[in-house]
Amino acid sequence: xxxxxxxxxxxxSFGGVHAxxxxxxxxxxxxxxxxxxxxxxxxxxxxxxxxxxxxADGGDVLFEGKSVxxxxxxxxxxMGIGRTFQSPKPFTGLTVFDSVYTIAMQxxxxxxxxxxxxxxxxxxxxxxxxxxxxxxxxxxxxKWLDMARVLVTRPRVLxxxxxxxxxxxxxxDESVALVRRVNKSGITVLFIEHVMKAVIKLCSRLxxxxxxxxxxSGDPDTVMNDPKVIAAYLxxxxxxxxxx
Amino acid sequence: MLAQSIFNGxxxxxxxxxxxxxxxxIFGVMKVINFAQGECLMLGMYxxxxxxxxxxxxxxxxxxxxxxxxxxxGQFIFSLVINPIVGRPPTDFVVVTMGxxxxxxxxxxxxxxxxxxxxxxxxxxxxIRLGSVSLGTPRVIAxxxxxxxxxxxRLFLKKTDVGRAMRATAENLEVAQMLGVNTRxxxxxxxxxxxxxxxxxGLLLTPIYYVFPNVGMPFKTISMVIVVLGGLGSxxxxxxxxxxxxxxxxxxxAYISPDLAPAGIxxxxxxxxxxxxxxxxxxxxxxx
Numbered sequence: 001x002x003x004x005x006x007x008x009x010x011x012x013s014f015g016g017v018h019a020x021x022x023x024x025x026x027x028x029x030x031x032x033x034x035x036x037x038x039x040x041x042x043x044x045x046x047x048x049x050x051x052x053x054x055x056a057d058g059g060d061v062l063f064e065g066k067s068v069x070x071x072x073x074x075x076x077x078x079m080g081i082g083r084t085f086q087s088p089k090p091f092t093g094l095t096v097f098d099s100v101y102t103i104a105m106q107x108x109x110x111x112x113x114x115x116x117x118x119x120x121x122x123x124x125x126x127x128x129x130x131x132x133x134x135x136x137x138x139x140x141x142x143k144w145l146d147m148a149r150v151l152v153t154r155p156r157v158l159x160x161x162x163x164x165x166x167x168x169x170x171x172x173d174e175s176v177a178l179v180r181r182v183n184k185s186g187i188t189v190l191f192i193e194h195v196m197k198a199v200i201k202l203c204s205r206l207x208x209x210x211x212x213x214x215x216x217s218g219d220p221d222t223v224m225n226d227p228k229v230i231a232a233y234l235x236x237x238x239x240x241x242x243x244x
Numbered sequence: 245m246l247a248q249s250i251f252n253g254x255x256x257x258x259x260x261x262x263x264x265x266x267x268x269x270i271f272g273v274m275k276v277i278n279f280a281q282g283e284c285l286m287l288g289m290y291x292x293x294x295x296x297x298x299x300x301x302x303x304x305x306x307x308x309x310x311x312x313x314x315x316x317x318g319q320f321i322f323s324l325v326i327n328p329i330v331g332r333p334p335t336d337f338v339v340v341t342m343g344x345x346x347x348x349x350x351x352x353x354x355x356x357x358x359x360x361x362x363x364x365x366x367x368x369x370x371x372i373r374l375g376s377v378s379l380g381t382p383r384v385i386a387x388x389x390x391x392x393x394x395x396x397x398r399l400f401l402k403k404t405d406v407g408r409a410m411r412a413t414a415e416n417l418e419v420a421q422m423l424g425v426n427t428r429x430x431x432x433x434x435x436x437x438x439x440x441x442x443x444x445x446g447l448l449l450t451p452i453y454y455v456f457p458n459v460g461m462p463f464k465t466i467s468m469v470i471v472v473l474g475g476l477g478s479x480x481x482x483x484x485x486x487x488x489x490x491x492x493x494x495x496x497x498a499y500i501s502p503d504l505a506p507a508g509i510x511x512x513x514x515x516x517x518x519x520x521x522x523x524x525x526x527x528x529x530x531x532x
Contacts, residue, residue: 052422077424153423
């Protein structure tokens, strides 16, 4: 399969801290790739480098084989790189419908934008909140609003940054089904998550970061049983807990 | 006399509010202060004066043409001067807009000379009586137009697709960019709209003030005070701030000395900021 997104020797430092230190990996077209690692390992920095929020100190980001390292945030969005945020960032002054519709309107006619906004909000289970101002939307729903907004931009790669944090087991199951549906619709997913149950259910491959460096990568079974990953991230109790 | 002063202040405050609303729109979306806002008001006065001279029509009939001219000037200034510095540190914007202010004054001086010009309207000679209070018609018209303009701007921002996109840009620029919103176009629109509001204020002032190249300077200072007083980025705050500034100026002018009026406005600003550093309706610093 061809790589839709590739990080090549990517580096980013904040002062003396090497948040991302010569990291390279590829995301194949159509897959759900899990990006995991302990807090501070550089996962969100990678997302910010891919989406253009941060400028890389070195290395390259290739989208469909072309470098996007000098492309603006908006340019990357137009090319098809979409993302959600670890802490949701709704447009608090707009209603739920308007915040999706306003994004949809950027590339569609009024009728089409209105239709697609309604459909996506329904998919996200947000139809009943359409007229609510985003600032009043329950916290857990804001992540799905983030997702709805990015889906109307017709992304080809979706960077999901800890969308399942804080959800209860039922909500996690629903969210797993939702991410799978999104992926089945043809959208490649980079899935950054600490909820291992969801990671195992969804991802075909995993990339593990630690201290800003690539620790290992491979299929979920191999990675989860890798002693380096257990020592750096999962902890010895993880497998015992899984077996209990 | 107090009622007369308050009414005088309210109608003049309406004009201040309109200038401040223009400044607020620019700040709200772009998060920068236009230090040439007073000079944009001056351009509006000259546009009204020139069109009045050419056509003989009352400046009030020229509202739409002057607003159109000012919008186009705003777009032109944005493309030529502002667009190249978008994304650069705010200090660049301060220096560039201050420079722009000097250039605009100099260009107008070169074209029209520093001579004071006047716009004569029949409205100037009509006084409106409300019981014991009498008000000059141009000031009442200015206040009425301010109310209509502010309502129109609010309606535009709340009910139109472009307005909603501008609000999304204003709220979180980075997120709006990541979602494909054309933030550059929204900046251009906000800037042109802010310049148009300043120009409209200028037109409304032509029957009241002389038209000369440096006429915008005091209005610029006062509108900046009003914007901070009302809360940066708040249209409602700018309106209330404008009305308060107008009333304070009129009452102090009538009872103590017109020279003390600006000091009174600054005193109110200090008092408000002591208790609400974000201004009356400000939301404080937004987090990304």
